[in-house]
Amino acid sequence: MTLELIGTIAIAICLFIGAIFTLVGAIGLLKFNDSLTRLHAPTKVGTMGVGALLLASMIHSYTFADGSMHELLIMAFLFVTAPISANFMAKVSLHRRNCETPPDPPRDRTWSTLDAPGGHEDLVDLIAAEQHRDTAS
Amino acid sequence: MTFATDLMNIALVIAFVVVALSQIMSMVRLVIGPNTGDRILALDTMVVNAIGLIVLLGIAQGSRIYFEVSLIIAMLGFVSTVAYARFVLRGDIIE
Numbered sequence: 001m002t003l004e005l006i007g008t009i010a011i012a013i014c015l016f017i018g019a020i021f022t023l024v025g026a027i028g029l030l031k032f033n034d035s036l037t038r039l040h041a042p043t044k045v046g047t048m049g050v051g052a053l054l055l056a057s058m059i060h061s062y063t064f065a066d067g068s069m070h071e072l073l074i075m076a077f078l079f080v081t082a083p084i085s086a087n088f089m090a091k092v093s094l095h096r097r098n099c100e101t102p103p104d105p106p107r108d109r110t111w112s113t114l115d116a117p118g119g120h121e122d123l124v125d126l127i128a129a130e131q132h133r134d135t136a137s
Numbered sequence: 138m139t140f141a142t143d144l145m146n147i148a149l150v151i152a153f154v155v156v157a158l159s160q161i162m163s164m165v166r167l168v169i170g171p172n173t174g175d176r177i178l179a180l181d182t183m184v185v186n187a188i189g190l191i192v193l194l195g196i197a198q199g200s201r202i203y204f205e206v207s208l209i210i211a212m213l214g215f216v217s218t219v220a221y222a223r224f225v226l227r228g229d230i231i232e
Binding site for chain 1: 140141142144145147148149151152155156158159160162163165166172173174175177178179181182185186188189192193195196199201204207208211212215218219222223225226
């Protein structure tokens with residue numbers, strides 16, 4: 001009886017933490033005003049929120065049933081893949097020149113996802129034409 | 138005992154409402170997002186929030202069958218995010 005009460009309180013705390021973290025991530029996604037700033041909120045805070053919800057599910061299975069650690073699989077998968085997808089989305093923002101781009105490299109011309117801006121006139125013209133076409137359509 | 142049941146129900150309802158609210162906020166960003174990167178990010182966030190909703194459904198029903206569902210959605214969400222980003226970056230998904 002007492003163990004069940006403690007388990008229920010632990011589940012409730014984990015659910016509250018997960019819900020608050022998820023909400024904070026979504027608010028950050030909605031309210032920030034720069035592409036790369038927006039990237040910070042959901043990829044870190046949202047992953048943490050889902051991790052807390054999965055922890056609540058795990059405690060629930062231990063409290064009211066035999067218990068299982070299966071949710072650890074989802075948690076580990078999300079924690080491993082969230083930085084990778086965040087890196088890909090940051091690369092997309094850099095590639096489309098939607099943010100403040102990093103400075104030119106000192107020695108070679110390899111820059112982020114393409115050659116350094118300004119170093120390769122054809123490429124820059126191509127990207128400008130593509131962006132012009134995007135805004136026109 | 139009744140206190141534990143009440144606490145559980147209240148926490149579940151609050152978590153459902155808040156996660157659904159953040160799902161709606163992500164959908165707003167998906168619609169108004171000015172750039173491609175923002176839309177991909179909003180879709181990724183919506184996948185993660187959908188996993189949270191399914192886990193909450195599993196807790197509410199006391200069922201264990203939602204574990205496989207959320208695992209498969211997590212894998213598909215990662216693969217689709219990488220596919221979108223790669224399509225924007227390279228112009229093709231599999232070269």
